[in-house]
Amino acid sequence: MSKLTDLFSRIIQRNNINLRELGFDAKPFVWEIIPADRMNKFYAFYGITPHHPLNFQFVHSALAGSYFLGRCRATNSVLYKSDIRGDELKKKGETFRFGEFEIETAKDEEIDIEDSMLIKTLVHNYSHDPETPETFFIKDTVATHYANIHGSPSDGSFLGPFATVDLTTMRDCVIGAFSYVQAGEISHMKIDPGTVWVRGGDQFNFLYRYPENYLNTYIYFRAGIQPKGVFMDFMEDREEAFKRIFDVVHLDPVSVPASASLDRYAVIKPKMVIGENVLISQRAFLQNTKMGKGANAQENCFIINSTLEGNNVTAHGAKIIEANLGVNGFVGFNSFLRGRPGRQLTIGKDSIVMPHTIIDIREPLTIPPGHLVWGLVTSQEDLETHSMPIDKMAAVESGVSLGNMYFEGSGSAFVTAFRDRIHHILEANGAFFDGTNNRGHAQRNQNISFNTIQPYPEGELEGLYPTIRIEP
Amino acid sequence: MSKLTDLFSRIIQRNNINLRELGFDAKPFVWEIIPADRMNKFYAFYGITPHHPLNFQFVHSALAGSYFLGRCRATNSVLYKSDIRGDELKKKGETFRFGEFEIETAKDEEIDIEDSMLIKTLVHNYSHDPETPETFFIKDTVATHYANIHGSPSDGSFLGPFATVDLTTMRDCVIGAFSYVQAGEISHMKIDPGTVWVRGGDQFNFLYRYPENYLNTYIYFRAGIQPKGVFMDFMEDREEAFKRIFDVVHLDPVSVPASASLDRYAVIKPKMVIGENVLISQRAFLQNTKMGKGANAQENCFIINSTLEGNNVTAHGAKIIEANLGVNGFVGFNSFLRGRPGRQLTIGKDSIVMPHTIIDIREPLTIPPGHLVWGLVTSQEDLETHSMPIDKMAAVESGVSLGNMYFEGSGSAFVTAFRDRIHHILEANGAFFDGTNNRGHAQRNQNISFNTIQPYPEGELEGLYPTIRIEP
Helix, strand or coil, X not given: CHHHHHHHHHHHHHHHHHCHHHCCCCHHHHCCCCCHHHCCCCCEEEEECCCCCCCEEEECCECCCCEEECCEEEECCEEECCEEECCCCCCCCCEEEECCEEEECCCCCEEEEECCEEECCEEECCCCCCCCCXXXXXXXXXXXXXXXXXXXXXXXXXXXCCCEEECEEEECCEECCCCEEECEEEECCEECCCEEEEEECCCEEEEEECCHHHHHHHCECCCCCCCECHHHHHHHHCHHHXXXXXHECCCCCCCCCCCCEECCCCEEECCCEECCCCEECCCCEEECCEECCCCEECCCCEEECCEECCCCXXXXXXXXXXXXXXXXXXXXXXXXXXXXXXXXXXXXXXXXXXXXXXXXXXXXXXXXXXXXXXXXXXXHHHHHHCEEEHHHHHHCCCEEEECCEEEEECHHHHHHHHHHHHHHHHHHCCCCCCCCXXXXXXHHCCCCEEEEECCCCCCCCCCCCCEEEEEC | CHHHHHHHHHHHHHHHHHCXXXXXXXXXXXXXXXCHHXXXXXXXXXXXXXXXXXXXXXXXXXXXXXXXXXXXXEECCEEECCEEECCCCCCCCCEXXXXXXXXXXXXXXXXXXXXXXXXXXXXXXXXXXCCCCCEEEEECCEECCCCEEECCCEECCEECCCCEXXXXXXXXXXXXXXXXXXXXXXXXXXXXXXXXEEEECCCEEEEEECCHHHHHXXXXXXXXXXXXXXXXXXXXXXXXXXXXXXXXXXXXXCCCCCCCEECCCCEEECCCEECCCCEECCCCEEECCEECCCCEECXXXXXXXXXXCCCCXXXXXXXXXXXXXXXXXXXXXXXXXXXXXXXXXXXXXXXXXXXXXXXXXXXXXXXXXXXXXXXXXXXXXXXXXXXXXXXXXXXXXXXXXXXXXXXXXXXXXXXXXXHHHHHHHXXXXXXXXXXXXXXXXXXXXXCCEEEEECCCCCCCCCCCCCEEEEEC
């Protein structure tokens, strides 16, 4: 096991060097939490389709349980049950627009992970950094359980559990547990746990911070111990259900409409209703739920005993339990919406649940249509300081604050940015497919071959993978 | 499916060009027997261990259901459920001896399959051709169901079903169904079906030919139809049992002694007794059988309701049903030994069943210890013209014939060559392991990681694999 331990050490050392000015030491946070002997217990796998750029290069890395779709290289890295999805990478010759700039890509974009450790991390899509349109780099970085690195190149950064960086290039930053950052370019910042920060250049700035004592109930992350709390318990309780999915090569097919797609590595429990243009992604978990036309369940989503009326986005890592969502409802990254049996959560149509929102109720709760919701909501009372009509937000001209939420800038720009993005997500996922046009992931991801790869089973290279190169 | 069909055509055309002087046309024999749509139904897989040279290169090939262990490249080839085992390949710097010659290998040996089509073919080990010690080439060659290419480089040859070429380099040859050729170097030969030919340079020559009408019952191979007969039926009846083995990622472990190895892709049915130093290889099928200490069941073997007392070799593709074999008994390639319930076949210790022997009885039959057996035996009467005491064979000085068997040369050289080879096989397979020394495949093959690979699932490349390179 010695070469693997050496690799662990080297990655942590590189991460610490980058974070030296913040005085951060990654080692006590990660050294014990992934025992090296688990690194050869799970196979990794990659998808092959004619629709995705095929080029995988794995060199001197441990990849246990990780999934790859689309052009990617991993070098001197440890990926543990991570999901590296590059199915929206730019093609050579594409024009990339960023603000007033336009640039043509000189080659096919690729995800390039080097000297990094990603634990149960979701890496999705494409570099939004106009400085490196052809390389989505993740370098000298450590990301912990269920972090999302979404279109966000990263150099020398550390992400706590359930942290999301979204369209944000970061250098030498520490992102606290369950923080959501969508802020363009950041460097040398330490983001406290439970921070929700959305910045739109100089147009707007949204900031919410979870009270620490409440957050600790859901996710508690300290040096030297495994992450704890409701979120971890929730995931662990359902881990067993995924075991069969990974253990069986040919699963009994679950029938879905011809325009919908159900990933082979999703868990589907009785009784589901799956409409047209529905996308159910890798490692999603669905049970006793209606997915209306064009609804999606992205990676790491859990949707249980719920109804999604249609064109609903359930962003990466979101959980929806005992809830009814009207049409066009959006639930952001890692949100945790939990009603109770007989005491369901109802969210009216056209609502936006901000990323990293927790709605955890013990009495029935209804959020009216067209509302924006954020932060921690456990009762009707909380709702008053954690939501507002979207129209009201759109009318804000210079700023507004409510409870722990601070907003400055143009509410209209903020709402428009959100709406545009939701539209883009639905479009990319194939929600608007009409049988001929507007094909998206739901239609393209129906037929993927998966290849499995495993590490050396013993000897000094135990847990490390051989060098693997896959080309078209 | 067009690129795959193009590849089929091209391989057949190359094979036909090589075989033009024999006036042979491979197309009607193979064009219909592997429907192109089966080429994307089965995953291929390769093994990773620290004990075997790791280097796989697959380029523009279809590999459905094929297995690879040890350094191998496949280029412009179609491999269907074939088994490419290179775990005895020479290492760089090894001295290779051939007759009076010695040569040091300049690099690690590799199996190099190019412009060839192998259907359910077993390719095993290492080039015995002193002209190409570093490359075990298979070029412009077509091999059909359950053929064995054993240490035999091949250029432009065609092998019928259940044909075995053993330590024989062949150029532009057609080897008929169920023929066994161990003859050094051959070229431009057409070997009739059911020929058993063992040549030891100028020392001896053994020849047996099955009567055509009897052979047709067991294997019948003509242009334009699938191979038929008892052998094909026997394999097809047991195909279902292998399905689970390939469908399930983590099988419930079957306990075997620490010094024994049971391949993860073997089928084990109740009730087995597995002794020390036993080797059970990939795609072996064992049921209700005692495998005594040091016995082996090589690839594609079926051993059912039988007892093997110990140090028994069951060579590739041999079947043993309702039989009791004494210690040190050898059963050669593709032999088919079938007793009946309550009417078992008994073979005394130290006996040698020649490759491609058929013993198919309806009454109990006993072969005394120390006998050599060949050809077709269905009764006590047949035995008289198809066996003799090994000592008697060893005493032959210039020649002997019996029934359809013709032998010329030194019986002693023939017997010694056989005995040396059996000893080598037992040694290589780990039968003589004493807990410290004489480690072989049984001890080294216990812990192999398997990676699966699949072809493009649709589009014009459907059924073809991407370019895959695996290095240490």
